[in-house]
Amino acid sequence: MATWTSTTLGSICKFQAGDGFPKDLQGDADGEYPVAKVSDMNLAGNELFIVNANNWLSKKAVDKAFKLHPPGAVIFAKIGIALTSNRRRILVRPTVIDNNMMSATCAKDIDPRWFYSLLTTLDFNEISSGSALPFLTVRDLSKIPISVPPLPEQRAIATTLGALDDKIELNRKMNATLDSMARALFRDWFVDFGPTRAKMEGRAPYLSSDIWAMFPENLDDEGKPEEWEVSAIGQEVSVVGGSTPSTAEAEFWDGTLSWATPKDLSNLSAPVLLETSRKITAAGLAKISSGLLPVGSVLLSSRAPIGYLAIAEVPVAINQGFIGMVCDKRLSNAFVWLWTLANMDAILSKANGSTFQEISKGNFRPLPVIIASAEILAAFDAVVKPLYARIARNERESNTLAQTRDLLLPRLMSGEISISDILHVG
Known part of the structure; x- marks a missing residue:
């Protein structure tokens, strides 16, 4: 100094x-x-x-x-x-x-x-x-x-902290690309019915031969691929809500169990929930009828605003601002995540409320979802689940890098430690 x-x-x-x-x-x-x-x-x-x-x-x-x-x-x-x-x-x-x-x-x-x-x-x-x-x-x-500090030390500090920021930014860009790839595949297979339409128009296959053969040759009278069925999202996932334990009861709070509000999703750069800002105790969890949702649950904010979306990477309880989807049937959480994104306009159209718009579980459950054959769903998961897993892995790495940066930042900027101190420790 x-x-x-x-x-x-x-x-x-x-x-x-x-x-x-x-x-x-x-x-x-x-x-x-x-x-x-x-x-x-x-x-x-x-x-x-x-x-x-x-x-x-x-x-x-x-x-x-x-x-x-x-x-x-x-x-x-x-x-x-x-x-x-x-x-x-x-x-x-x-x-x-x-x-x-x-x-x-x-x-x-x-x-x-x-x-x-x-x-x-x-x-x-x-x-x-x-x-x-x-x-x-x-x-x-x-x-x-x-x-x-002198300019050379400024540059050394900037290089060290900048390397962490740049890697976080690289992960964000990679995740945006992976996200776009997953969305595009979902839209082609399950919204536009691209492979079936290509077959009907006599176009050349653009998927591997084994996957191409899985798709029906024609659309039916309802405009979907033949033999695919229309179901309701509420029949394909367990739809649950949440609540807030009394904040007047200290015994419910500052425990070890994750408890999410839509705010926890508001600043996510990827659809991955790794942590929550508040924790509850077992006594607090007992006040929430939906309990602790398992890892892999899909969380959709249902009000103020509608549309924050993430897959929980930790067991989590939720407050009343969510629709929680537990993927315990034939649809994977990757499929449900992308279905929700693709159907956001339909979800918003079912919202109501005078003070603020809200989509209720009752209005959400009947929303239609088109179900392909089990082999197509499996083929889709084989492509998209690794994409999501890479997104989650990048987010974990970025979280660790951000924690390291936030630990070093005030110490380096105050002169409490120097770059040479870090190099000697390394």
Whole structure:
């Protein structure tokens, strides 16, 4: 720490607020420059870098009324409840940000990835103003005291932490590809009935000969492959709900049993539930009629909002915001996961409620599911189950990497440990 410099955050970066984004310009998916809003930080693919945006602007519009924030700048929410989440993202191209956000661009003698890591260690809640609606000011941000190591050490820290972040990002991209492959296969076989349609049109086989031979030659009068049946999802899986043990009873809480709420699924980057934020005791579990659902159960948030979806990789109890599907019959959890995704519009159409939309178990159970032959279901599982298993394995690795990063981050950024300390331990 002897060579570290004590200074303030404002001395090593430039803060810049975003611009008002008129409604008449919103919703355009074409343009030269992306517009980053607070909600864009939640988009798939934007966990570290802002690579996707829901709004774009033309160069003409930007030149007329907006300022661009440079690649490498770190953006964050500057007002409202989103501020309390302390999320940071890195821009990868010149970008417009809306007026609920702010950017910080580091000085030329500061390593950009070290700077990003520094910002992730700072709790902006501690300096926000406003009680009802928290907000940040450039003045308050600029006064935050920090310690800055020499540039070579900044780069060493950034390289170490960046390697962990980059591997997590690589796993996320791989999982997105695996997810897309699984969805595409499900749609081709069980929604579009691609192999049967290809046979009817005399097209060449595009699956292995043994699997190709399993598919019927024609569609029936109902438009599905011959001899396939229509069932109800409630007949093919055990559909259960959950509840919340009384929070006034301390004996129900802080145990060892996982208890999920839709919030546990809200920030998942893959459909894999590895842990829950709260735990209950055996006494708390006794208050939940559905009990502890087994590993492999498919969880669908049934309200506020409908549509969060994951496969439980731990035994888990659920609260009243879920429809739980225990796959204890002929459909695998991989099939049920993909069926649920493919039928989300139908699920949403069965929701009701005045305060918020909710899909009840009674409305969910009758939803139709088309059942292929046992050999086709088995062939599908033989392809898709390994894809899901790889997704789950990547998520476990990313969780371990994130825990390692979060353990090292404050110690490295404060100078408590150095890169040489880590190398000596290794």
